[in-house]
Amino acid sequence: MLWGVLQFPGSCDERDALHACELSGGEARLIWHEEHDLGSVDAIVVPGGFSYGDYLRAGAIARFSPAMEAVAEFAAEGGPVLGICNGFQVLCEADLLPGALLLNESMRFVCRQVELVVDGPKTSAIDAFSARRRGGTLSIPAKHGEGRYWAPEGMLDSLEATGQVAFRYAPGQNPNGSARDIAGVRNEAGNVLGLMPHPEHAVDAMTGSTDGLRVFDAVAGARV
Amino acid sequence: MPKARVLIRPKEGILDPQGKAVERALPALGFEGVEHVRVGRMVELEAEDPAQLPALCEKLLANPLIEDFEIESIDGA
Numbered sequence: 070m071l072w073g074v075l076q077f078p079g080s081c082d083e084r085d086a087l088h089a090c091e092l093s094g095g096e097a098r099l100i101w102h103e104e105h106d107l108g109s110v111d112a113i114v115v116p117g118g119f120s121y122g123d124y125l126r127a128g129a130i131a132r133f134s135p136a137m138e139a140v141a142e143f144a145a146e147g148g149p150v151l152g153i154c155n156g157f158q159v160l161c162e163a164d165l166l167p168g169a170l171l172l173n174e175s176m177r178f179v180c181r182q183v184e185l186v187v188d189g190p191k192t193s194a195i196d197a198f199s200a201r202r203r204g205g206t207l208s209i210p211a212k213h214g215e216g217r218y219w220a221p222e223g224m225l226d227s228l229e230a231t232g233q234v235a236f237r238y239a240p241g242q243n244p245n246g247s248a249r250d251i252a253g254v255r256n257e258a259g260n261v262l263g264l265m266p267h268p269e270h271a272v273d274a275m276t277g278s279t280d281g282l283r284v285f286d287a288v289a290g291a292r293v
Numbered sequence: 294m295p296k297a298r299v300l301i302r303p304k305e306g307i308l309d310p311q312g313k314a315v316e317r318a319l320p321a322l323g324f325e326g327v328e329h330v331r332v333g334r335m336v337e338l339e340a341e342d343p344a345q346l347p348a349l350c351e352k353l354l355a356n357p358l359i360e361d362f363e364i365e366s367i368d369g370a
Contacts, residue, residue: 169356
């Protein structure tokens with residue numbers, strides 16, 4: 070299992086993501102944003118940070134990088150892609166995931182451990198990410214200033230109906246005002262997953278939780 | 294080269310915490326009776342071919358899912 074972890078100017082969690090990929094039993098390499106060719110990777114992580122300084126809107130510039138063009142092709146061919154925090158924002162900007170991430174309702178940067186309730190496909194045959202764990206919870210830290218998930222009401226209804234809501238903040242723990250407590254979503258095919266909390270920071274019992282590894286394991290098996 | 298100004302604002306109905314914060318700050322400064330404050334972005338640019346501006350706005354300057362935009366030409370272009 071070879072992971073590719075993108076690195077933009079302004080990324081800051083790519084090293085933790087590499088570490089998490091390795092702890093989940095794979096090998097991992099960084100992919101600089103100017104690379105056109107992803108090589109022979111089996112899965113991609115678009116990591117957290119502040120790509121291109123978050124100028125204009127978080128993720129707006131990163132989506133046009135050569136590496137992201139390659140990721141879009143990789144995803145279209147069924148390759149598993151995990152977007153974390155800024156990576157989630159990039160995937161939404163790139164239309165690889167539905168919706169958008171807005172400024173936290175509180176206007177404050179939040180940094181705290183949150184419980185995520187694993188949602189999952191209700192009807193779809195694809196259970197690559199979490200169907201077996203539907204209803205379980207993961208303890209994973211969140212740290213962001215622009216993490217308020219938003220989509221038009223009709224789109225939210227349809228995401229719920231098609232099982233594309235991957236994670237919700239546990240009741241009372243929504244840190245940013247996200248619509249319907251949504252913390253993470255997947256694409257229709259099930260091979261692209263984005264979430265605001267940081268599974269790569271929850272991989273070592275020393276720091277409180279290893280639940281993040283389960284997200285990496287799930288993505289590893291998400292080729293469609 | 295023709296100059297243009299692009300105004301980008303959060304769509305109606307989307308909570309704008311920046312606007313709310315500004316609105317809440319105003320009474321403390323003695324400005325009463327100001328409401329519905331919305332904070333957006335303004336981009337000025339020069340474009341050889343202004344016809345390409347709408348596409349450019351939709352693709353990069355604004356996110357059409359969450360933002361509306363207006364293009365105005367300036368300096369008589």
